[in-house]
Structures are given as structure tokens and as C-alpha cells.
Amino acid sequence: MQYTEIMVRYGELSTKGKNRRNFIDSLGRNVRKALHDFPELKVHANRDRMHIMLNGEDSTKVMARLKLVFGIQNFSPSIRVDQDMDAVYKTAIEMVKAQYQPGMTFKINTRRSDHQFEYDTNEINDMLGGQILDHVDGIQVKMKQPDIVLRVEVRLNGIFLSSETIQGAGGLPVGTAGKGMLMLSGGIDSPVAGYLGMKRGVNMEMVHFFSPPYTSEQALAKAKQLASTLASYSGSVKFIQIPFTEIQEEIKEKVPEGYLMTVQRRLMMRLMDAITRKRNGKAIFNGESLGQVASQTMDSMIAINDVTTLPVLRPVISMDKTEIIKVAEEIDTYNLSIMPFEDCCTIFAPPAPKTHPKLDRSRSYEERIDVEGLMQRALDGIVISEIKPGENYMNAQEDVFAELL
Numbered sequence: 001m002q003y004t005e006i007m008v009r010y011g012e013l014s015t016k017g018k019n020r021r022n023f024i025d026s027l028g029r030n031v032r033k034a035l036h037d038f039p040e041l042k043v044h045a046n047r048d049r050m051h052i053m054l055n056g057e058d059s060t061k062v063m064a065r066l067k068l069v070f071g072i073q074n075f076s077p078s079i080r081v082d083q084d085m086d087a088v089y090k091t092a093i094e095m096v097k098a099q100y101q102p103g104m105t106f107k108i109n110t111r112r113s114d115h116q117f118e119y120d121t122n123e124i125n126d127m128l129g130g131q132i133l134d135h136v137d138g139i140q141v142k143m144k145q146p147d148i149v150l151r152v153e154v155r156l157n158g159i160f161l162s163s164e165t166i167q168g169a170g171g172l173p174v175g176t177a178g179k180g181m182l183m184l185s186g187g188i189d190s191p192v193a194g195y196l197g198m199k200r201g202v203n204m205e206m207v208h209f210f211s212p213p214y215t216s217e218q219a220l221a222k223a224k225q226l227a228s229t230l231a232s233y234s235g236s237v238k239f240i241q242i243p244f245t246e247i248q249e250e251i252k253e254k255v256p257e258g259y260l261m262t263v264q265r266r267l268m269m270r271l272m273d274a275i276t277r278k279r280n281g282k283a284i285f286n287g288e289s290l291g292q293v294a295s296q297t298m299d300s301m302i303a304i305n306d307v308t309t310l311p312v313l314r315p316v317i318s319m320d321k322t323e324i325i326k327v328a329e330e331i332d333t334y335n336l337s338i339m340p341f342e343d344c345c346t347i348f349a350p351p352a353p354k355t356h357p358k359l360d361r362s363r364s365y366e367e368r369i370d371v372e373g374l375m376q377r378a379l380d381g382i383v384i385s386e387i388k389p390g391e392n393y394m395n396a397q398e399d400v401f402a403e404l405l
Contacts, residue, residue, distance in 0.1 A: 011073025033235025189287030
């Protein structure tokens with residue numbers, strides 16, 4: 001059917017009291033960004049509902065994008081008709097016939113914001129219900145848990161009909177919980193951590209460490225593609241590339257093999273601390289899961305967190321790999337994450353890293369390298385870009401990616 005509007009319901013935002021308007025405004029901005037490539041759309045974020053006027057845009061494509069935006073409980077594609085009951089009857093019958101299967105039941109649910117309309121809600125329910133019973137063979141009325149709920153909204157600018165409710169992503173609008181910086185490696189865990197943080201309203205910026213020539217352009221493209229997938233939940237994200245080659249080479253040269261990973265992670269965390277403060281972030285996020293690998297023991301976390309006083313949040317800390325993979329598959333990052341392009345966390349990896357590093361030794365070995373100089377050169381070389389959903393960062397690697405997918 002040719003829908004004219006999508007009506008969005010807010011869900012958890014309804015509990016926000018005096019802050020409700022701020023949450024709704026944030027959601028409106030995020031929806032506009034998520035639908036940036038549909039130029040004819042008009043988004044009206046009202047207090048009780050959001051109305052997206054399609055103006056001829058493809059409703060199927062719009063709804064596919066809308067399902068991913070955090071802060072939306074559910075939404076319904078709607079058709080607007082004039083305030084004329086004959087037009088309402090005709091459209092309602094077409095809607096129900098398009099969904100009806102033998103044995104199905106229905107009910108009418110009418111809301112009337114235009115109280116000057118000649119019929120009240122009960123009269124509309126009775127009149128419209130009678131028309132559907134007369135024109136849809138075999139259908140029956142059922143007031144509790146019917147198969148089809150036909151919703152009718154009488155407004156000043158027309159009557160809007162809908163018969164389908166599509167679940168949204170839930171959660172809170174991205175940006176309402178402040179800014180966080182995600183350590184996006186390119187593996188399975190960190191995109192899931194980013195997704196879970198964004199679901200609670202965090203405006204997540206993606207920070208990726210890359211080490212050419214040890215890491216490839218394909219690895220960088222993969223990280224950007226993961227960021228583009230996560231951008232679907234907020235409208236867009238900032239992607240921050242940090243050159244890490246010089247730091248890794250110096251650590252490999254001057255630090256004992258068992259502590260290579262620990263000191264490397266300490267430098268990563270120092271850089272995250274500096275970038276987060278510079279960009280007015282409130283916390284550092286990563287994809288660490290307790291006990292999953294050597295760097296994710298509590299002793300390792302103590303040694304690494306030692307270099308920052310900012311909160312380091314780990315949304316997947318208690319999840320096992322099977323649980324993380326399940327979420328990754330649901331959010332469409334898994335197939336990207338398993339592509340065999342090495343990130344900087346895997347290069348120079350020692351065969352037997354310390355799983356329980358000592359804090360004092362970690363500090364001592366770090367003193368062997370030029371921390372301030374290395375950090376400054378890395379910070380001077382960062383590249384920041386904005387990434388939107390649906391963009392393709394494969395470039396010259398597109399054929400390679402296609403084969404692996």
C-alpha cells in the first residue's frame with residue numbers, strides 16, 4: 001500500500017518527566033540523521049508521538065532504517081484520508097483485506113484529537129466495524145488479542161489509518177546519556193559493547209588504532225564498515241583513527257616479551273584518556289569480557305586501568321563468547337568482524353603473555369619507552385571523520401570483502 005506517514009511511539013521516554021522534551025528532541029535529531037538520504041521526508045517530533053511524513057518516499061526502506069534507531073518503542077505506517085467517512089471505509093477495507101487470512105479476528109481502536117469531528121470514538125468504532133464485517137467475508141470481531149488492530153486517528157488535518165505495529169529498537173536516544181569513546185578493534189566483542197552502550201543513550205565515538213604496514217587497508221576499511229553498521233542506531237558516528245605503529249615498534253624493542261601486551265594496552269589507554277578528555281567525553285568503553293583472553297583478567301585490568309582516572313566501562317564483561325556472538329549476529333556485525341584482516345591487537349602478540357601482570361613491573365617496563373613523545377606524535381597524527389549508515393568503505397577492497405562474505 002502507498003503509505004503517507006509513519007507514526008512513531010516513544011516507549012521508555014514516557015517515564016522521563018520534566019526531561020521528556022530533551023529526550024524527544026534528541027530522538028528527532030537522530031531520526032533525521034538516520035534518514036538523511038530520504039530528502040522528501042518531514043519529521044515532526046511531538047510530545048506524544050513522532051510523525052514522519054513520507055511525501056512519496058519508499059516506506060519499506062524508511063521503516064528498515066527506522067527499526068534500528070534507539071529510543072523508538074514501535075511505529076505504524078499510516079494512510080491519511082480526508083475527514084470523510086466514505087474515504088475511511090474504503091481505505092480501511094483495503095487495509096484489512098491486504099492482511100486477512102481465513103479465521104482472523106479484528107477490532108477498531110479510534111483516537112480523536114479533533115473533537116469537532118461529527119462522530120465520537122464509539123460511533124466511529126461501530127460504523128467502521130460494521131463496514132468491515134460486511135465487506136470482508138469470514139472475519140470476526142474480538143476485543144482481546146485480535147489478529148488485526150485497525151487504528152484510526154482523527155486529527156485536524158485528516159484521518160489516519162494504520163493496521164500494523166512494528167517493533168523498534170527500544171532503549172534511549174543516543175546522546176541523552178553523554179559522550180563515550182569506544183575502543184573499536186575490528187573483532188567481535190567491541191562492536192557489541194558499542195551497541196549496548198548506545199542503547200542506553202551514549203553518544204559513542206569510535207576510536208580505532210591502526211599500525212601500517214603491519215595492519216592493512218582492508219583492516220581499516222573493516223573497522224569503518226563496523227562503525228557504519230553501528231551508526232544505524234544513532235544516525236551517524238565519529239570515527240577516530242590513531243596511528244600506533246611507532247609505539248608498538250618501540251615497545252617490542254624495549255619491553256620484555258611477557259609484558260608486551262600489558263604495556264601496549266597501557267599506552268592505548270593513555271591515548272584514550274587524552275582523546276576522551278579533549279573531546280569532552282565522560283567514559284571509555286571497550287569490549288573486554290572477563291577471562292576471555294590474557295589481557296582480560298582482573299590483574300591485567302588493574303595494570304592497564306592504572307593510567308587513567310576516567311571510568312572504563314565494559315558492557316560485555318560478564319558475557320561469554322556464545323552470548324556475544326548471538327548479539328553480534330542480531331546487529332549484523334558478526335560477518336564483518338570475522339573477516340581475516342589483522343588489527344593492531346594481534347600483531348607482535350607474544351606466545352606466552354602475562355595473564356597476571358604485576359602493577360609495579362608494568363610501570364617499570366613502561367618507563368623504558370618515551371611515553372610523552374610517542375603519545376604526542378600519535379595524537380598529532382589522528383584523523384577524524386563522520387560515518388553514516390549505509391555507506392560503503394570497501395573501496396578497492398570491495399571485491400575481496402564480497403568474496404569473504
